[in-house]
Amino acid sequence: MPGNSFGELFKITTCGESHGEAIAVIIDGCPPGLEISENDIQKELDRRKPGQSQITSPREEKDVIHIFSGVFEGKTTGTPILLLAYNTDTKPTDYEHLKNIYRPSHADFTYLKKYGLRDFRGSSRASARETLARVAAGAIAKKYLKKKLNIEIFSYVESVGNIKTDIDYRAVSIENIEKNIVRCPDEAIAKKMIALIEEVKNDGDSIGGVIRGIIKNVPIGLGEPVFDKLNADLGKAMLSINAVKGFEIGSGFSGCSMRGSEHNDSFTVVNDNVEIEKNDAGGILGGISSGADIYFRVAFKPVSTINKKQHTVNIHDEPVILSATGRHDPCVLPRAVPIVDGMSALVILDQYLRNKAQNG
Amino acid sequence: MPGNSFGELFKITTCGESHGEAIAVIIDGCPPGLEISENDIQKELDRRKPGQSQITSPREEKDVIHIFSGVFEGKTTGTPILLLAYNTDTKPTDYEHLKNIYRPSHADFTYLKKYGLRDFRGSSRASARETLARVAAGAIAKKYLKKKLNIEIFSYVESVGNIKTDIDYRAVSIENIEKNIVRCPDEAIAKKMIALIEEVKNDGDSIGGVIRGIIKNVPIGLGEPVFDKLNADLGKAMLSINAVKGFEIGSGFSGCSMRGSEHNDSFTVVNDNVEIEKNDAGGILGGISSGADIYFRVAFKPVSTINKKQHTVNIHDEPVILSATGRHDPCVLPRAVPIVDGMSALVILDQYLRNKAQNG
């Protein structure tokens, strides 16, 4: 099965190159009767689009979304939904000089070797521009989850380089996240992050960081053991995003040095409800949502495109020097926040539908 | 789609409860003509079986594997392979007192809520005993990869609690890993790990740790963007293993604080071959194998079963005290090494077959 689909029952299939005509996605399996407008989707896309602030790529893409099918009189009909955004700020000439070069840590080399030929305009299909489709589809999933199930999905930038906030995720609201351009709800830390990104940008360099994702009000029972555990699906979703190198849920790597007696989450009764006391598990037990908050961390490496000279190799296997390469994001994290949100929504809605089915 | 299958073209479907009659797996899509014997599989299972040393669960399971179909005159025929191991040391009475209790950090609660009823014998399907099927299927994949493509797959225990080896994975061989019962190739550190596990065991507690996985000689081109990137599939595979809370590839979380100019891996020419200089990417570029070594880390939490009193809740939503619960592993990591190997093999062979198909 080719790799451009995600989800089993709320299934998306994406297409489009960064410098082709458009980025698009077909959503198959969206429940009928959901009110959805282009504006609902555009709001999420605007959080992802380039040029939104001084710390993002200056590429001028409006990323205007068009609904081509599957919605009638403002509601989803149960038939497949095609969403499409035209690429407008494509300057193919920008890339002519990169045609024959393997940019370090880019996918030029592996795409050429895998497919035997390569669309050399930008990173083409390997570009993070592809995530536009994920955010668009995710916006519909997110709206469904909020409206029908009151599930809340959000994420924020927890660290950029060595600048890290220690804020408790339970104190974070979506409003606080959107208060600043770096999408860190800790204002003091946000300022430092912005300063660091600007410094990196001026230096022609790039920088990595960590995004924390949160999903609240998830009903008990989502996740399909033994392979499609909810944590496994969330992990795959996040690791499929460009530049992601790590994923951890609940206690994550820090739990490795703990003892069971310390790590175990006790059940308790609060107001006649069973609750989980501490939730080091991160809201998932045995691969199935427990009703407690789901929280996880996603590691983003620094983007590979930098404005510095680098030595590398061309397609004739000759050493070459690659010089500055134009417009790029010094740090992808502020724009990656809605991508993490979108992928979370896709996973949760898919697993919600699967759970509905399995109970017959 | 239900959750007990893994892989698209080398597809496994597993079944069996920890205290039911058997654990089994059907492998569909194994290429024909591979020489395979029960012994080939048994060798891997013996690395996973309980009771193999003083630091594992004393449960007496021989885990004898039977090939029921798909192999004729010692070779795979291209038809589905059924592998089955009977459960022999099941003592259901051991679990009668746990019938109505939600054990902390176990899946009793979520399984009951999801399915409406629960097989309360042991952890049943949520037990790590389920991974027997993965190791058995993985043994066949591993043999294929080694024999036909010379791909080497191995992993080792890198840390237990706070005891950690700093050995370079490039210096590690499968022989060194098997030299001691904890499966850490650093003898001095291995001794400390064993001592720690024994201490934890005597204390009736459990402890977590990290396994490092390595895959060498992977051909360039495996992985199907944009969702089924090789790193995303490896991540999902590992995160679907019981007790795993985190996964990172290449630089992982440590790359988040680096700059692009530092993190980028340059291409270079060595003996007329294009090589990757530093490989912080961990052998995968744009979701596709680059030919460089693949390496990753997997975080295991401490197992939830401990021999200590814990407060929790029963199915009538009443607070109860859970006392000691019998035979368990104080630390799963030594037995988890072949599971990580097996899952790696399943992912690599599946992606190898997918790559073959896509080139038409």
Place this chain on the structure above:
Amino acid sequence: MPGNSFGELFKITTCGESHGEAIAVIIDGCPPGLEISENDIQKELDRRKPGQSQITSPREEKDVIHIFSGVFEGKTTGTPILLLAYNTDTKPTDYEHLKNIYRPSHADFTYLKKYGLRDFRGSSRASARETLARVAAGAIAKKYLKKKLNIEIFSYVESVGNIKTDIDYRAVSIENIEKNIVRCPDEAIAKKMIALIEEVKNDGDSIGGVIRGIIKNVPIGLGEPVFDKLNADLGKAMLSINAVKGFEIGSGFSGCSMRGSEHNDSFTVVNDNVEIEKNDAGGILGGISSGADIYFRVAFKPVSTINKKQHTVNIHDEPVILSATGRHDPCVLPRAVPIVDGMSALVILDQYLRNKAQNG
């Protein structure tokens, strides 16, 4: 994706060769809480087993089914169900002389060419013995559909050779079908069919025929356009059965010579319910069940195994004479009735679960 799985949400994966150790199936996605016993399954298998009458193969297979997993205290648990029946009457020596021969209209030739090697014991995986697994899994689906939704599934032999009943399917009951060994509810015609089969058998030959399948009380809404239309899935299910060469639903091929004004089924109101007047469509409109009876016809060719001399070719591409080949069914139709039932049940339950999911 390999070809031994069927269904998306009620998914079965089968394995086992005709002369191997066993035939087995894993059912993944069975809703929890269904009461099921080995006896429930055995009843259906007994309708399929060889040696059940003088007009079937004398091979002595008891086809005793074992439930290995997924059922606890008499109920399904939502985890995968392994069903297995051992092969007991395998005489591999029967087949030694066929080792190198391509039997006419058998799959020996195509299996050898496709896989490069061949399990030559009987027809192995190409044997209709494989359908045992379908009937076993179908028995569970059928029970679920009857118990939870009152859906009735049955089928009968409509013709053998040129002997054909004109009975109206609406007058047929499951009891009438089981009244005779040929499974034709028209007693007078049944006698003629039996006589014909005995004649054919004595002649060392075989004969084809048609089975009519009926599904009643299907809720409106099953079927997923545009590719997984209910009729398309039923057609695939039937065409995947050994020896099937044709499928038609509702008016089928006879509708090709009709005009729209004659073929169209009007809607009407009966006792405040919308009903379909004539149902030439066969219970499905636009790929979705309409609530009217589903009925279809399945064409079975005469079985390829006959006790007559035939000229053919061996694996060295030399002409050879193939002589009589032992135990076989002169006519598969009586034993194929439960197979058609089972496949119907698998399709309907799968589509029922898919429809549940899609409405969110």
Place this chain on the structure above:
Amino acid sequence: MPGNSFGELFKITTCGESHGEAIAVIIDGCPPGLEISENDIQKELDRRKPGQSQITSPREEKDVIHIFSGVFEGKTTGTPILLLAYNTDTKPTDYEHLKNIYRPSHADFTYLKKYGLRDFRGSSRASARETLARVAAGAIAKKYLKKKLNIEIFSYVESVGNIKTDIDYRAVSIENIEKNIVRCPDEAIAKKMIALIEEVKNDGDSIGGVIRGIIKNVPIGLGEPVFDKLNADLGKAMLSINAVKGFEIGSGFSGCSMRGSEHNDSFTVVNDNVEIEKNDAGGILGGISSGADIYFRVAFKPVSTINKKQHTVNIHDEPVILSATGRHDPCVLPRAVPIVDGMSALVILDQYLRNKAQNG
């Protein structure tokens, strides 16, 4: 899994309503390096488009295809291909009077019941206009098969109503099929068919018929037993086309009255090659292509839209009279020929890629 995808490795996902903005398809898994142009696709679409002759619907749709992604410098790149054709001749007001009516034998009733709401513009997603996407995707598959494997795919109208040609399919060429507007290679019969369709059209009625499909030069080995047999996949493909009520391969229903000794196809040696003497099997043995010609028949009922008064029911469950309903095809068969071709190509290429994968 929702129902708008077809194929496992050459996978298409379609979308678009008959009176929405566009019909589109994403093809995922097309091998890289295939030369493809919009013109290649347009040629096939022009055979399907309305208004092409006096015996088709007068709806004015140019069906101009646009390639949005996946092709670079005239070649496929291995990334997903988006094909899109705008709907231009949509007159929604045409359908306002049908908004609340269940047209006989149409899907209005089942769509409304299944999804709870309905896009009432034309038949929307249930319209055969959806098959545009199949023909477009099929054109790429067909080109690949012809260019790389010399596989020939064609089909023709064998009967309209009771007018039937007895021409031997082996004497038919694609050129002869295209010589007349009804796409029957038997000129004398074609004239009668055209006359019949015109008569039916003048009468405001519609008429059914049979298409025969042929696939030549298929390599031995395509088809994945036991469920994804080549005949089963072809059957599903055809039965998923609007108005199709039956499918038969090789001897089909006529084989049911034959004896094995008559039906069996002997192997023989011709010029050192193994050949199949008679091919009643229709080119497939045990679900796997045998190298012999594949041929099959597809039954199309008369289209449901007619210009005659019909009694039916509205959404308020009241009896109503439906009068003439505008532009329609009196007989879909001439336009269905490229649809059958396209679906054949999709199945064969998908199975070709699957077969490549399975051999490792």
